[in-house]
Amino acid sequence: EAAPDQALPRSPPVMPPFEHRPTPYAGMGGDEILEKRKKFLGPSLFYYYQKPLNIVEGKMQYLYDEQGKRYLDCFGGIVTVSCGHCHPDIVDAVLEQTKLLQHTTTIYLHHAIVEFAEALASKMPGNLKVVYFVNSGTEANELAMLMARLYSGNLSMVALRNGYHGGSAGTIGLTGLQTWKYPIPQGEIHHVMNPDPYRGVFGSDGAAYAKEVEEHINYGSSGRVGGFIAETFQGVGGAVELAPGYLKSVYDTVRKAGGVCIADEVQSGFGRTGSNYWGFQTQDVIPDIVTMAKGIGNGLPLGAVVTTPEIASVMSQKIQFNTFGGNPVCSAGGLAVLKVLDKEKRQAHCADVGAHLVERLKSLQQKHEIIGDVRGRGLMLGVELVTDRTEKTPAKAETALLFEKLKDLGVLVGKGGLHGNVFRIKPPMCFSKDDADFLVDAMDYAMSGL
């Protein structure tokens, strides 16, 4: 007879209790929405599930579909819902501001934008004190690239293979994943090896990957670069934590070559990794420019670039302006997010729940051959599925199947990596240990039926 932990789970796990009654939904049905989406929203939409979900309500770590079925949201609207769906403090702050003044641009004074900028700057180390508000992560990276090029006087950028930095005409060049790259001129951008401890040729040897950046600068460039950009924990590329020591060494090299170091914290900031407030702190570096979005607004369209006064000074040559960046409503919401994260001690919570979840996922790995790798920190985790642990062959079809099964069990996870074989687990930060147990039990149950 199999040992208890080897036994197949016999019945589906039961979702932890949660006191919330979803509002009865009387809107358009999923089939009708899908028809209209196809008709009016362009051909290139992609859907996560075979039959797309019609999500009509969210409450903290849960989502509800049109039938009132509850789902544990382990992906937080692509790592965007940081505090929880419709967190009451954030809803209140947004409503209060909306009633007073919905919009004014930065050509006038308004208190919300400066309060938010000051609070955000207080979360940054070193001399990172000047904040520019934008509307998305893509826009933040566009602006960061502009700043780096102006400040260094050099157009050439270095980015990581497997990185994702946006899909606009400029940032598409920085993104290092073919799935997202439309064939347009990509600018003067060179992609270096990804310091991926699981798949990279140098394993966890951060210094070896960093050497390649130095070699690129010495042999593949004029010896000078404009800037270097990296996510400090890759998201879209499949929840990859960069090999230790990598950024420290690369930042030194890039700065010696006249370049500016940009940390893309669009996914990894705001305490999600548990160990640090910002992902880059895990690599013991202070960037010259930090870009952020997603979790900054708990779902509000908001992004920011934070840099030093010295770098910011180059932006006074011409006007730098956008209509909505730092609008009062988003600023009030963003400020409320920072307050909630502190008040509810979410960073420590992510460390605690994340450690528990990793432990449970690692024991699941011992039970299911298909789990090739469990990685990450805090609530920024990845589970990579392979059909062969030695060859690390991506388990594409199995991942797609499990993904559907998990949805049926009431669990929504993210998918990532070039082959779509990585489960990305990045829930709202209110996710509890009971939720973690339910997620692992659901994965166990789904995998046992493969």
Ligand code: PLP
């Ligand atoms: N940078 C990273 C690391 C991202 O994950 C994303 C989006 O997924 C972006 C930039 C682009 O952000 P947005 O979709 O808000 O433009």
